[in-house]
Amino acid sequence: MLTTTPTLHERVLAWYDEHARDLPWRRPGTAAWGVVVSEFMLQQTRVDRVLPAYVLWLERWPTPAELAAAAPGDAVRQWGRLGYPRRALRLHAAAAVMVERHGGEVPSSYADLRALPGIGDYTAAAIASFAFGGRHVVLDTNVRRVLGRLVGGEALPPPAVTRAERERAEALAPPDPLGPRWAVATMELGALVCTSRAPRCERCPVLDACAWQRAGAPPYDGPARPRQRYPGTDREVRGRLLAVLRDAVGPVTPAALAAVWPIDDQRERAFASLVADGLVPALTSAQPDPAPSNQRMPDSSGETVRQQ
Template sequence: MTDDIWRLAADWFAENARDLPWRRPGTTPWGVLVSEVMSQQTPVKRVAPAWEAWLDRWPTPADLAAEPTGEAIRMWNRLGYPRRALRLHAAAVAIATDHDNQVPTTIAALEALPGIGTYTARAVAAFAHRQRHPVVDTNVRRVVARLAGRPDAGMATTPADLRAAEQLLPPGEEDAAVTSAALMEIGALICTARAPSCAECPLAAVCEWHASGEELPEGPSRKPQKYTGTDRHVRGLIMAVLREADLPVPRVSLDGVWHEAERRERALAGLVADGLVAVEDERYRLP
């Protein structure tokens, strides 16, 4: 039974995969890596146009590495979590410097890059280098949990999640890579968090959660995150000002973003500490 789950997923994927730009022929490992970092906590729909612009400007890691970090931050625009842009730039420097401008092929070397964790390392190894690894993101965790009869997975990816996903993969490397992409796609399009479309799911026949009635938990599956008025909010407001500024701005130009001076100061200090903002002669700019 479980030995042909991967085929159900892969066959469905062959017919229903979205035409995402990084899935087109000719995409380089660098292109895959950029797509994965951009997609961390950001909807793929919003990533697509940003990815095309990024790869058009910086076709290889060395092209990005040659630029100041601020250029990466500005190009990142409103994808969110701009520290990802900083880490992607740092990863480009490491690849250009230590790996002959070639994206590493081992999990260990990939995980050693800034901003590349358990998920992204395996995604790059599988989707760029066509290796056989469990690729476990929030979609795969949810699909695997439901196959086993649970309505949702835990908060973070555990070694047990990796083992569970690995069990679903076929022996062949290429088949395994396709299967991982398929499981992610099913989670993103069919087996969604709020309103799963089990009637259209290729795995419904082998899904314990579907068999047992598709009961969803009542409350939010994560703790509700406040945003308005938080440091994160104010950091975003400050970064928006600096992204738009052509020249370094004085402190007063940042005072308008939020009414509480204390929170403004804390947000700005945090951005400077993170390397997202540079201070030059009492003025502020992207680094």
């Protein structure tokens, strides 16, 4: 019988068929909205942390319309400690646009998706591909790393997406029959095998074709990657303020906020940025439950004030 050696594409897809994780947003029948929610949550957040949050979110808001009808503050609270809580506000805003301009449905085209708040190049391509079967170049950190090693022969991709990377990804897009699965498969390969720190090259289905491996797996030598500091920065202060505001059952006193960080001007600056982002307004707007009026609530100018 006639056998031909599998192509690189076929090998990656075969690997995916055997090793892909069973993630809820990949299950057949998942609504586009589920894909949207998963993609927002997965922005800079690992799968294992997203899983429980994803389930709870969809139980509470199974459709864009239901989220859009909720208060933004509820979205931020439901977001919990996933991180980057502006994503919760943007997801809420995106749901509102879906209701207002797309009949309550998730738009299927890349252009319409790209126009929604919180959706950039990657997320638009991902939703269009995964939820609607479109074929787009999906260039996330995993794909960038996989292609960078496999084709480019480099340990890690440069700090920002380059044109060369995009052209390389387009050149490698498989012919039609393999379709949009190429994107998920390469992402999964990057997540499980071709990892950033300690790649499991023994398990790689295309090890023999890897330019980086062939070159002896040289270390990264590109431009310095910006290191993200956290301790002592405004981000840490924001995080602490957020935790207080998010977890508060009733009104929040200025003293409770002050207790979070001892440096007054830094704390006030962080607070002001939370106001500007809409996070403080969302978290301190009148709740349906507790009685309003003379509650002491933070204000936009400083942290000392009361609710209207």
